[in-house]
Amino acid sequence: MNWDMYWAPIRLSLQVALVSSILAAAIGVAAAWWISRKSFRGKTIVETVFMLPLVLPPTVVGFLLLVVFGRKSWIGRMIEGIFNAPIIFSWWAAVVASIVVAFPLVYQTMKVGFASVDRDLEDAGRSIGAGEWQVFRYISFPLAFSSFVSAYILGFARSLGEFGATLMIAGNIPGKTQTVPTAIYVAVDAGNMTMAWAWTVSMIVISFLLLLITGRRTKG
Template identity: 65%
Template sequence: MIGAAVDWKVFWPPVLLSLKVAMLASILSLLLGTAAARWMSRARFRGKLLLETAFLLPLVLPPTVVGFVLLVMLGRRSSVGKLIEAVFSAPLIFSWWAAVVAAVVVSFPLVYQTMKTGFNGIDPDLEQAARSAGAGELQVLRYVALPLALRSLLAALVLGFARSLGEFGATLMIAGNIPGVTQTVPTAIYVAVDSGQTAMAWAWTAAIILFSFLLLLFTGSSNPMSRRSRP
């Protein structure tokens, strides 16, 4: 009954857009989170705790608050928004790129925390040995730190993807819910439930549950801590 009531032409655009947004956002958040985690795991300076708290703030703030702040910062009346519109001849807000920005911001804390844990687990003597052999900091990162933190890197990528895939509040605030343009699966579910389209809501819900389950399953299998806890 549900399958017969699902309009597959309507079903696929939000799914494909969500996957595209999540893929791009997870890559961007991985790059930013890895760079920030590497720096913060080695740096010593006043105000470090305050900066790290700011990095983790989107993890505990309501997504609508994050979305409102982004809307003020990137809106057409803001300096940044005007600059983006002048450069790209189009505003950022209410575009699918706005959905990417929202997803990057909300997934960044997970990526950052995962990568920081990975970097902190590396024996400093191994990195120091590479420096003593003449390696620069980028070479130490590329050939020593990242290979040793590979499991954390994979976990961070998957967690960032999963968080981006399920983002709703911030996305709705700055990207809106334009079918075929900015409508992702979470916003599509909200509209379907609100309009009484239960079959479509179930179809999108099943899709996002399946994707999230597979991602978390992969993360669990690649997490060294989960392997250590097995008998």
């Protein structure tokens, strides 16, 4: 077995999952805090939009990202102008796709976590002069930290397994954008079952360990 060929998609998948899960966690925590503490007209619609990537077919998500970040969109042209290169079919395209599909899991988990925080403790903090950022930093987030760990692990696992949207927006360029899910697809299509099994077992082991850690923390 070609070990360089074996490790390249795994390294890239882990790198993409690490970066995207950190960004998805930051965005998800902010969104969950905002939604759980605010009341406004259209709140249900906003929450529904947040959860859409969880139920939409990955190819639909990928197509929408392709339209938004493609060279024909102003966002795509702006990014290309700033970095002198398009985001489509790059390493960062895989990160963007993973952020979008991981966000709903992070958001929903953190929303439940913030809902479990005693509002009286937050109000007590405000009564002695604490601002909203201080209430979040010293009361709400520490009390919901267990949920944050679970949210991050779930986001990381979801990013690691992303396939459809990544294939649409990042492609399958070996050594550049080829992640483990896309590598498995190509290996099976080419009849290389040895590599397909090797990558599949690796993904199963990594995903199992991540879910095991999450399950233990939930019980705790």
